[in-house]
Amino acid sequence: MxxxxxxxxxxxxxxxxxxxxxxxxxxxxxxxxxxxxxxxxxxxxxxxxxxxxxxxxxxxxxxxxxxxxVSVRVLTDEFEPSGNLKRVLKANNDLIGVAISNRPSSEQYSLFRRYLDARHTDGGMADMTVLDYSMMIEDSHVDTQVIEYRRRGIDSGITGKGAGDLIAMCLTDVMSDGLSMVYSFYEPDMHDRSLGTFMILDHIRRARTMGLPYLYLGYWVEGSKKMAYKARFKPQERLLAQGWVRTD
Incomplete structure (x- = not known):
């Protein structure tokens, strides 16, 4: 047999x-x-x-x-933020992201629930329990990190850590050629910060610092408003029938 x-x-x-x-x-x-x-x-x-x-x-x-x-990946070495994206970076200059092991916490889940209840009440994740969330974070057989974003503290320059409440978070895979943003969420009441955009910009910086050429953003869907934002981060490559094709 x-x-x-x-x-x-x-x-x-x-x-x-x-x-x-x-x-x-x-x-x-x-x-x-x-x-x-x-x-x-x-x-x-x-x-x-x-x-x-x-x-x-x-x-x-x-x-x-x-x-x-269409799968999209940003060319991190060549990326230069537009004027609008620079304003997003400036608006979040008081935040610092720290990479930790992929372990769930009650603080993370509380933020996750606020995010879902405000932004995705009809989505497939709306009914996720604490156990479901824990599985999403921990159940990985690859190199996975959690990036937590908090306000800078008076000792952040020394400790490399933020202070205060958790404001945003991203589950991120680390690969030999790039970072892949698996799932991110943030404080839904902080509309002016554009936290989703900021986390992408921060991940581009992180990948570049690590010497990784790509940031994988998942799928861009032409005609879908909820996926339109991914086209803002150029130059990027899109996976078409003939392979990865550069788009400027």
Whole structure:
């Protein structure tokens, strides 16, 4: 009797469901499990091929008649913020991000719940419990960090840490060629800060400092307002039928 090796990925296709990005369309996804000794290598190969990670699952759209979802990665060395993006950086100059191990906390979950209740009450994550959240953060077989953002304290220059309440957070995978922003959330009442944009800008800086050429942002969907912001960070590469294509 033979069995499939644990390190050899098997791919599965979901049934059609309502598309969360474009009206009157259905989506399907192909997915596999990221487990075993080769999980980090497999995650990198799949990410470079347009997959996204959620816990121990890597997935990508596999819709029958639509190719609107396009993987995007920012060229970190060449990126220069526009005037508007510079204003976002200035508005958040009092914040400092600290990378910690991917361990959940009650403070994180409280912020996560405020964010969902204010911004995504009808989304697929709206009913996530503390246990669900813990699994989202901890259940990873790859190099994963949590970046917590707090206000700078009087000792931040010495300790390298922020002070005060948690304002924003990002779950981030570290790969050999870049950082991948898996999921981020922030204080929903701080509209003027554009915290989602700020975290992207900070991750571009982090990747550049680490000598990593790319920041993976997931899918840009033409015609979707909720995904339109990803087109602001250029130069970037988009994964098309012919491979990664530069867009300025």
């Amino acid at each position: 033979t069995s499939q090796p644990r390190d050899a990925p098997q791919f599965y296709l979901t049934s059609p469901s309502t598309c969360p990005y474009l009206p009157d369309r259905e989506e399907r996804k192909v997915f596999t499990h990221i487990v075993g000794r080769r999980s980090r290598e497999l995650n990198e190969i799949l990410t470079q091929g347009g997959f996204r990670r959620s816990q121990t699952i890597a997935y990508r759209p596999a819709c029958d008649a639509c190719r609107a979802c």
